[in-house]
Every structure is written in C-alpha cells, then in structure tokens.
Amino acid sequence: MIFKVYYQESINQVPVREKTKVLYIEGESVRDVRTKIADRGFNVEFVQAVKGAYLEYEQQNEDYKVLEI
Template sequence: MIYKVLYQESSYEVPVRERTKSLYMEAESKKDVRRKLIDRNYNIEFIQELDEAHLEYEKQSELFAMENV
C-alpha cells in the first residue's frame, strides 16, 4: 500500500499547519510506516492510506515523490 504521511520536521516543535510537510511511501501498514521513519525524529501528525483514485490525484502534484526507506 501507498501511504501519505503528514509531519513536522522536528518532534520538539509545536505543530503549525503552515510548516506541515508530506511524504509518500510504500509500506505494509501504518505501524510499518512509523517503524521505517523512527530514526528521522519527525512529529508525525497523520498517516493516510491512499486508494487508487487518491493516489492518481496526488501524482498530479509537482511535489509528489515516493520516499525510499
């Protein structure tokens, strides 16, 4: 499955919507996503599993890039 992860770059800062970033990655589950990103010290706000229609929509964005972990 492909997941969209919304996060802040530092887990020590208060989340601010304007500084929220996103990344896309393939994983078995949301728990697997968290396990793969644990060493990055991100403040993960939300993990969303993308269905085919949503994935195609996200691919239209110039910011779309799959993360290799």
C-alpha cells in the first residue's frame, strides 16, 4: 500500500504549513512506514494511506515519486 507522509525536514522544526514537505512510501501499515523513515530525522506530522481515486489523482502530479526503502 502507498502512504503519503507529511513532514518537516528537521525534528527540531515547528510544523508550519508553508514548510511542510511530502513523500510517498510503500509499506504495510502506518507503523511500518514510520519505522522505515525513523532514522532520517524527520518531524513526521501525519501519515495517510493513499488508494483508489485519490492514488490515481496523486500519480498525475509531476512530483509523485515513491520512496523505496
């Protein structure tokens, strides 16, 4: 399943909408995704499962790339 992760680049950064970044990652669950990116030092705001029509919509975005870990 594909998950959309909203994050700040630094664990010390306060979440601000204008500085929030997004990455897509494949995983089995939210916990699995958080475990995979735990060593990167991100301040993870939210992890959301992406499927169906929402996934198709996201795939049309030019910035759509699935991170493989």
